[in-house]
Amino acid sequence: MHQLQQSVDATPSEEPAKRLGRAIVVTSGKGGVGKTTTTANLGTALAARGARVVLVDADVGLRNLDIVLGLESRVKYHVLDVLEEKVSIDDALVADKRVETLSLLAAAQTREKDEVDTEKMRALIQMLRERFDYVLIDCPAGIEQGFQNAVVGAEEAIVVCTPEVSAVRDVDRVVGLLGNRFKPQLIINRLRPQLVKKGKMLSVEDVNGILHLPLLGVIADEPEIIVTTNKGEPLALRRDGATASAYHAIAARVAGEDVPAPTVEVKETSFLDKLGAFFGGRKS
Amino acid sequence: MIEWVKKMFGQTPSSSTAKERLRLVLMTDHLALAPEIIESMKRDLVDVISRYVEVDREKVEVNFEREDKALAMLANIPITAVARPNKPEEEPKAKAEPAPAAEPEPVAEAVAAEPQAKATTSTMSGPPPTRRRRKKKAGGSKPAPAH
DSSP states (O other), X not given: OOOEEOSOOOSOTTSOOOEEOEEEEEEOSSSSSSHHHHHHHHHXXXXXXXXXXXXXXXXXXXXXXXXXXXXXXXXXXXHHHHHTTSSOHHHHOEEOSSSTTEEEEXXXXXXXXXXXXXXXXXXXXXXXXXXXXXXXXEOOSSSSHHHHHHHTTOSEEEEEEOSSHHHHHHHHHHHHHHOGGGOOEEEEEEEOHHHHHTTOSXXXXXXXXXXXXXXXXXXXXXXXXXXXXXXXXXXXXXXXXHHHHHHHHHHHHHTTOOOOOOOOOOOOOOHHHHHHHHHHTTOO | OHHHHHHHHHSOOXXXXXXXXXXXXXXXXXXXXXXXXXXXXXXXXXXXXXTTEEEOGXXXXXXXXXXXXXXXXXXXXXXXXXXXXXXXXXXXXXXXOSOTTSSOOGGGGGGGOSTTOOOOOOXXXXXXXXXXXXXXXXXXXXXXXXX
């Protein structure tokens, strides 16, 4: 649907035009800003649009994307098995049963990042691009070998940043390392609008006044993200609710739709709301 | 009570502090990551200055320091000779020579005077560029060039 046409096809119809999917690395430099959760939700939201999506966990040694997606019990093989040609890609891909077009390629858990052959990784991503519309690569924290291996096959980058000085500085560094080739776009994660309003947290404008990146959207720091991650059910499996909608809007923007970047509103909490939250908000 | 209210409103919100700190640290980061820019700036700087005075190119130092709210560029440029002020107008020379400092013109006698005349420049964006009080760093860290 939203594949990139590799080139204007010169050869006539017998061989169908080869479409290559988009390889996008999700990165941040700093750890703990929500890369994996963002990758899981963005991938889910893109797949919910009907696109064929594969999520690649490039965090070799610290596999996590599987558990965030709730697919941990179904992982049999991992990226390194494929790179070392022990199994085929098909054997290693885990299909998500909730969203038909979503697959996962898990990271190796008991191996190390420098065991990855960078050139083979590039070739693997290229192969995946032939089969999927989107290849989302969950990058490990840091800017060492693991980062290099994660970005090597990518063409685009999404950087995840929280409104914290440390995260902003690291994103700035990573964007410098990526250069212009990856056209990095920004997702601001874990924003707490109440704190921003009180001047106790960097605002979206503060962050992007420094980073100057195209903004894909803002995700609020909401308990439901933690709860859905606990359960292994990405929030973007849902359609309702502000945060789920934000992920879907970001997916639409990634797909090239001209929808506004999701923002985060400060909810005016009245006394009654608080009372309601006190009595009713303890379910999840 | 009024004091309390004043305090509440007068205080800089911590987000502004965060923003300001980030701005400065990123300037420093970017400079640190671009040594070749600093080198070429240093070269240009010395070229300009040596149109007017002779400087010891080998001993030029350019550093960046955090001032209170700005980033300051501190250039330490030892001057080895100054031409006589009333010389007839002539195109300032020395522009092309790479190291004019080697032999101070004999004519320039003692004008080469204060062995450590220094040019200090302070730039970079931010609130009013702070002028540097040269004191603390001047004598200390750098051995006076032998004349």
